[in-house]
Amino acid sequence: MxxxxxxxxxxxxxxxxxxxxxxxxxxxxxxxxxxxxxxxxxxxxxxxxxxxxxxxxxxxxxxxxxxxxxxxxxxxxxxxxxxxxxxxxxxxxxxxxxxxxxxxxxxxxxxxxxxxxxxxxxxxxxxxxxxxxxxxxxxxxxxxxxxxxxxxxxxxxxxxxxxxxxxxxxxxxxxxxxxxxxxxxxxxxxxxxxxxxxxxxxxxxxxxxxxxxxxxxxxxxxxxxxxxxxxxxxxxxxxxxxxxxxxxxxxxxxxxxxxxxxxGALRAAKRKSRLGQNVAAAEEAPYEAARFSSTARVADKGGVARMKSYxxxxxxxxxxxxxxxxxxxQGGAKKGDANAGTDAGAQRKLQVAASFYPMYEFASQVAGGLAEVTLMVPGGVEPHDWEPTPKDMALLSKADVFVYNGIVESWAGQAISSAGRGDRVDVEASAGFETDVPGGEQAPDGKPAGADPHVWLSPALAQREVERIRDGLSKADPAHAADFEANAEAYIAKLRQLDAEFRTALGPAKRKTFVTQHAAFGYLAREYGLTQLPISGLSPDQEPTPAQMASVVKEIQSLGISTIFFRGAGRPEGRGDDRERDRREDGRARSDRRSDEGR
Amino acid sequence: MALVAMEQVVFGYDDVPSLEDVNLEIGAGEFVAVTGPNGASKTTLLRLMMGLLAPWKGKISLASRGKGGGKLKIGYVPQQISAFNSGFPSSILEFVRSGRYTKGSWLRKMNARDHEQTELALKQVGMWHLRHRKIGELSGGQKQRICIARALAMEPDLLVLDEPTTGMDRDSRFGFYELMKTQTEQYGRTVVMVTHGLDEVSPYLDRIVELERKEDGKWRCCTTTSCRGHFSPARS
Structure with missing residues (x-):
């Protein structure tokens, strides 16, 4: 099996x-x-x-x-x-x-x-x-x-x-x-x-x-x-x-x-009794005060034997x-296996499991066509609400590299140790970057925020994640290290360009505060000198308290803000360039608005 | 030496005493009926006697040793057990045999005497032939019988029964009284029974303990009437 x-x-x-x-x-x-x-x-x-x-x-x-x-x-x-x-x-x-x-x-x-x-x-x-x-x-x-x-x-x-x-x-x-x-x-x-x-x-x-x-x-x-x-x-x-x-x-x-x-069995029994068949009378015998001679067997064998058979x-x-x-x-698994290493005799491609979409995108870019990258959390699903099925765990067990961001995948730690495989390379892309609390994070009640995992949403920090992933892939497949280096360099160049566009667009903006549904853009805000005003906390399912809501509303009114940005996590087709497009659109929308208002 | 002795016991509910001046003694081997009008806290008296309730005042003592030298064994047959109605899965045999589970015998295998006593108890209440049925399938009277059997299977020193003849037909009642009399005469056990139909049962009894209501509305115990030789037998 x-x-x-x-x-x-x-x-x-x-x-x-x-x-x-x-x-x-x-x-x-x-x-x-x-x-x-x-x-x-x-x-x-x-x-x-x-x-x-x-x-x-x-x-x-x-x-x-x-x-x-x-x-x-x-x-x-x-x-x-x-x-x-x-x-x-x-x-x-x-x-x-x-x-x-x-x-x-x-x-x-x-x-x-x-x-x-x-x-x-x-x-x-x-x-x-x-x-x-x-x-x-x-x-x-x-x-x-x-x-x-x-x-x-x-x-x-x-x-x-x-x-x-x-x-x-x-x-x-x-x-x-x-x-x-x-x-x-x-x-x-x-x-x-x-x-x-x-x-x-x-x-x-x-x-x-x-x-x-x-x-x-x-x-x-x-x-x-x-x-x-x-x-x-x-x-x-x-x-x-x-x-x-x-x-x-x-x-x-x-x-x-x-x-x-x-x-059903009861109904059948009732039918039998109505036909007058075979129903033992359940009547008690009279009280009997006399002492009986013992005819007891040592054990009620019937009952024990019955129980054993049951x-x-x-x-x-x-x-x-x-x-x-x-x-x-087994049947299902066989199908899956057939899709994996197909060519008998040909070199088996590097198997990479990526946790959610941004990781999948980064890993695919770095790998080029040299690895088989599989996305674990499907598009449109919150990565930290997701629970791996046995098939997902099997995928992880067979993967050579596992790329995940860290923190946001609440299941990752457990999954890694459970799908143990000595030679798999686990890349926690954001490790070490997120230990400092970004200054953009607003906590109206002054409570200390935890580590912010949204590293991939900042073009500058995303580059470092790509580098990490490149290193991980190279470690698992040293033969193609040069290719990974080249691919990573090309993608990082794109990210640098995006970074430059953000700077030029947002530099002259008069209003520096933007409102988001949850605190996803802390790093981005810090990078470009903006102030993020989140409604929810670091996690989209952290309900804002009434005090937090009131404070956000007050800020919005006093600053005259008219736009709230939220991540389109609910899109059914969360593949392709949507993520990049989202980011660019967010940036452009902001810069457009600011230049229009000219304040 | 009295098996059960209650001295100046006071008890009640919600700070209102319902039983006062409870003084009684029951000797080993006696067949005693406890009686009184409805609402007279007779069940409460039994529960105090067995140690299920602690008195507000007064002293209750139970003989510490039973006939066999071991701890005093009490077989209790309450008026109603609700567990019967909630689908408790058990065969009659298993149920009555559980009367044999005493503190010392939790772990040892059921031996010949256990099976013998279980069979005896079941035959005495006329339920032996139905022993493999589920207890949930029984009529009210049959449930009563197996509760009595379970208490008997224990080989108790003291049998305490709370209105055991409710719902019993006449023949069954007399059969039951005979059975109880055998318990005291043949086995030397003590039987304490809350009951109403005194006329029927008094020929079998050694004593009657009666609860009566005093002027201030509280129940007092107990007029104890000795029955030996005072009533003409009214057996059928």
């Missing part, structure tokens, strides 16, 4: 399996305790913990972990002491956690990991720390669920009778909450908030309906969860869809199909579905 040759897919399957097994088993208990929302709530709380950790420069994974456990314990205490508020407490903590997370993340002015990546995680870009943590938590959880399965059964059914039978219910319930917090906190960075909830709720919902014993419910749930995750990963590889969402949809499909089949069937089903979908994946 080609798919499993990749390191990152192996890790994804392993991490996915661990999470699936542990979360589905947990889910049975949570559903029966009427705490289905717990996982969702703890994920959001964990998010706040991670955000706080990042803001305070502590280890975000550990803070997320700690906060999730605190949240779980808090809910447990509320549930115990204020029985009527137990449902509301979940809502309170969830809203509190999520809102705090957003606000804390906003305090971090830098362009950081996008919110959507927390929703579905990045199971194809699991790093070693996350995997080890998940492994440790899984082992702990497995020990807990196995050793405590009997008291958990009693406690889940009814706490009062559990207490009177001598069970330390308070301790067990607390331990259960802590284990829940740990599982959610470890799983969330890998599979995201929504998928954690899906894994906890969906397989358990079906298993509870189908199983005729508690142990079987747990087994079924784990089988459905595992089958869903592995099929989802295989399908995501085959059809190039985002893995997290694919898994969630497959879990949902399993639930709906399962319920449908069960309903286990075997469930495992086979999960395996079969995964293999079927993996088979599709």
């Amino acid at each position: 080609e798919m499993l040759h990749y390191d990152f897919m192996q890790r994804a399957f392993l991490a996915g399996a661990l999470i699936a097994l542990v979360a589905s088993a947990l889910g049975v208990y949570l559903m029966l305790r009427r705490q289905a929302l717990m996982a969702d709530m703890l994920s959001h709380v964990s998010l706040a913990g991670i955000a706080a950790g990042a803001y305070l420069h502590w280890n975000p994974t550990l803070t997320g972990f700690a906060i999730a456990i605190v949240g779980a314990v808090a809910v447990e205490y509320v549930r115990r002491s204020y029985k009527t508020y137990s449902e509301i407490s979940v809502a309170i903590i969830m809203v509190g956690g999520l809102s705090s997370a957003v606000i804390i993340m906003n305090l971090n002015q830098s362009v950081n990991k996008s919110f959507s990546s927390y929703l579905f995680g990045s199971v194809v870009a699991v790093n070693r720390t996350e995997l080890i943590l998940m492994l440790a938590v899984s082992v702990l959880a497995a020990l807990f669920f196995i050793l405590m399965r009997r008291p958990l059964y009693q406690m889940t059914f009814d706490e009062d009778t559990a207490k009177t039978s001598g069970l330390p219910v308070n301790w067990l319930s607390l331990a259960f909450s802590v284990v829940t917090g740990m599982i959610v906190a470890a799983a969330m960075p890998i599979v995201g908030v929504l998928l954690v909830s899906s894994l906890v709720v969906l397989p358990a919902a079906l298993a509870i309906r189908l199983a005729s014993s508690f142990s079987m419910a747990i087994v079924f749930s784990m089988a459905f969860g595992l089958g869903g995750v592995w099929s989802g990963l295989s399908a995501s590889y085959a059809f190039s869809t985002p893995p997290g969402a694919t898994i969630a949809l497959i879990l949902l499909a399993i639930l709906l199909v399962g319920i449908g089949l069960k309903k 286990l075997a069937k469930a495992a086979l089903a999960a395996l079969a579905v995964s293999m079927a979908l993996a088979g599709c994946g």
Whole structure:
């Protein structure tokens, strides 16, 4: 299976399996305790913990972990002491956690990991720390669920009778909450908030309906969860869809199909009974006080054998579905391979993966026709909202060079370490340039801005990025170093010309302030002596606070500005020379306007 | 030595006492009924007795050791368990067998005695032949029976039942009383039962504990009537 040759897919399957097994088993208990929302709530709380950790420069994974456990314990205490508020407490903590997370993340002015990546995680870009943590938590959880399965059964059914039978219910319930917090906190960075909830709720919902014993419910749930995750990963590889969402949809499909089949079976049984066939009377026998002689077998062999056969069937089903979908994946991959190194015997072209359009443009210019440059983030998609699919990770694994800007590609760090390949050259084009905060960046509330990644929008700095890329390509393919040098020189000349045009056009401009949708032109502003007035921050999805909006509006009115510039990121055909054209048009528009107004 | 002793216990809800002057003693091997009008906090009394609630004032003591020398085993059959209605997946056999899960036996394999006692309990409540069915499929009365069976399977020292005969038909009720009597006579267990139909059950009882309402509206305990030899048997 080609798919499993990749390191990152192996890790994804392993991490996915661990999470699936542990979360589905947990889910049975949570559903029966009427705490289905717990996982969702703890994920959001964990998010706040991670955000706080990042803001305070502590280890975000550990803070997320700690906060999730605190949240779980808090809910447990509320549930115990204020029985009527137990449902509301979940809502309170969830809203509190999520809102705090957003606000804390906003305090971090830098362009950081996008919110959507927390929703579905990045199971194809699991790093070693996350995997080890998940492994440790899984082992702990497995020990807990196995050793405590009997008291958990009693406690889940009814706490009062559990207490009177001598069970330390308070301790067990607390331990259960802590284990829940740990599982959610470890799983969330890998599979995201929504998928954690899906894994906890969906397989358990079906298993509870189908199983005729508690142990079987747990087994079924784990089988459905595992089958869903592995099929989802295989399908995501085959059809190039985002893995997290694919898994969630497959879990949902399993639930709906399962319920449908069960309903069908019930209807068939009813039909049989109406025809007077074969329905054992469910009537009880009279109370019997006499002492019976023991006819008990040592063990109820029937039940155990039944359960073993169900286990075997469930495992086979999960395996079969995964293999079927993996088979599709193989077909798809073969096609992709055929496109890559075509000529057998001829020299294989340098394979370059470029993160988003400007990087693709620079790399293509430098490479000339000597390399196969592939764009990863499609045109029109925000690079830091994008999540690599397994196919993208495969591309990265096979690439000789990976060109990315840095910071703006929030997925890059994880992807690089996950698609590990010793001899690939990773070019972070803007490394070192963006450490100084450009003076053009306006922060009305005086808050320190983070590193500005928009290096490519300044013709002067773009030249240095091109040089970096040239160096990277030369390192990977020394034979063509001279060609890359020549191509780079030619392109840099064009950039120099653009730089000159900007200077002549903007030099005599009377008004030096321009308004942008988000702070993309900090470097450009600094380069040409302009002042950028951004509405949003460094990242386009950082909402301006009312104070920021008010301040911008005041400036606009006092300066009499009548134009707002925004990057056309929503263009469907984001290829060709559009980017350069945009830049030139922006520049010309500005210079035209200024010369017209003559102020 | 009394198995259960409650001394001057006071308890209530929302700072209003509902039970006062609770003084009673129950000896080992007794079959005791707790009775009183509706709303008389009888369930609360049971829960105080078992340690599920802590009294505001007074002392509650339970024998610390059971008959086998180990910790006192309490089999509790509450009036209703909501978990039955939420699709809890379990077979009757698994459910009743869970009565055997005590603190010491969480990890060891179920042995012959466990299976024996489970089977015995199920046969005593007449549900053995239905043991593989899911507990969700049962009627109300059957659910009651398996809860009783689960308590019996534990081999309890003290059986506490809260209105166990609600909804039982006449024959079942008498069968049940006989079963409870066997528990005390043959096994030496103590049975405390909240019930209403005193006339029917008193021939089987050792004592009746009655809650009555005093002039100030609070429930007081307890007129304790000894039943031995005071009523003519009214068995059918």
